[in-house]
Amino acid sequence: MDEPRSVKVTPDRYVTYRYAGASGDFNPIHLDDEFARSVELPGKILHGLWTMAQVARTASDDPLALKSLSVQFRGIGVPEKEIEITFKPRGDGEFDCEAVQDSNKLVRRGRAVLKL
Amino acid sequence: MIDRQGMTSPPPHPDHPTLARGHDTYLVGREKIREYATAIGETAPICHDVEAARAAGFADLVAPPMFAAVYSWRALEPVVLDPELGINFARLVHGGQEFTWGEPVVAGDEITTEAAFLDQAKRADIMVYRFSSRSHNQRGELVCEGTWTNLVR
Numbered sequence: 001m002d003e004p005r006s007v008k009v010t011p012d013r014y015v016t017y018r019y020a021g022a023s024g025d026f027n028p029i030h031l032d033d034e035f036a037r038s039v040e041l042p043g044k045i046l047h048g049l050w051t052m053a054q055v056a057r058t059a060s061d062d063p064l065a066l067k068s069l070s071v072q073f074r075g076i077g078v079p080e081k082e083i084e085i086t087f088k089p090r091g092d093g094e095f096d097c098e099a100v101q102d103s104n105k106l107v108r109r110g111r112a113v114l115k116l
Numbered sequence: 117m118i119d120r121q122g123m124t125s126p127p128p129h130p131d132h133p134t135l136a137r138g139h140d141t142y143l144v145g146r147e148k149i150r151e152y153a154t155a156i157g158e159t160a161p162i163c164h165d166v167e168a169a170r171a172a173g174f175a176d177l178v179a180p181p182m183f184a185a186v187y188s189w190r191a192l193e194p195v196v197l198d199p200e201l202g203i204n205f206a207r208l209v210h211g212g213q214e215f216t217w218g219e220p221v222v223a224g225d226e227i228t229t230e231a232a233f234l235d236q237a238k239r240a241d242i243m244v245y246r247f248s249s250r251s252h253n254q255r256g257e258l259v260c261e262g263t264w265t266n267l268v269r
Contacts, residue, residue, distance in 0.1 A: 009157065015155070018154070018155040019155045019156070021151070021155070022148075022151045022152040022154070022155035022156075022186070023152070023155070023185060023186050023189070024186065024189060024190075025189070027205060027206070027208070028206070029206065029209075035206075039206050039207060039269075040269075047210075048209070048210035048213070049182065049185045049210065049213065050155070050156060052182060052185075052213055053156040053158075053180065053182040053185075054156065054157070056180070056181055056182045057156065057157065057158055057180075061160070062160070063158060063160045063162065063163060063178065063180045063181060064162075064178065064181070064220055066181045066217060067216065067217060068214070068215060068216040068217065069181070069213075069214070069215055070212075070213070070214040070215075071212060071213055071214075072211065072212040072265075073209070073210050073211055073212060073213070076209075
């Protein structure tokens, strides 16, 4: 269990629409390129909680293995570019984790704790 | 709605005594779990296949842990968007998130969340707001505690 883990995932072009419907977060910064640019974003951006869900999924194949997960969101995630999520073990079921897209850290200083 | 034991609301915030307090009960639907699991790419059978979930000892489909963001948001939204705090939703980005999970959440559960404003701080040109959420199931068991950090650019 205390082994490094790494997963690569590429959000497709429509992932923010599916996540908006599934989560109820319809903030237009995630759905509308023109709107996003009007508030000085590069275009529509990924939901931070979608990216965090990718980190959570990387923790274990068992969705119930996670005891806690804490992350900081930094870089802005965009669709259609690969994200690499890495877990480094600290021992006793604890991991440092991050999510990186194009050398841009979307999630940094992540800390995951698995149930022992 | 019944207030269950251990579900006392947090006290009013000293700086914002009239601020909205979040309280919401969310009925977890089987198809919502499937839809959410699909949206995040979660393929575990216990999140999609009722028979697999039952074989694993659960009453129904199991929600992925990050589904906490769904059942707790309805309690948080009126707090985050309370005009007294003055957050412009279009300028809001998620700065950080902490979740600690307790009992698993399965389809058919009724999850009640209490949400509160914690504090705010200014860092350079960015305002940082923190909120808390505590969610219990219909048996009064803690299912998730969250700390939400939002930034307004």
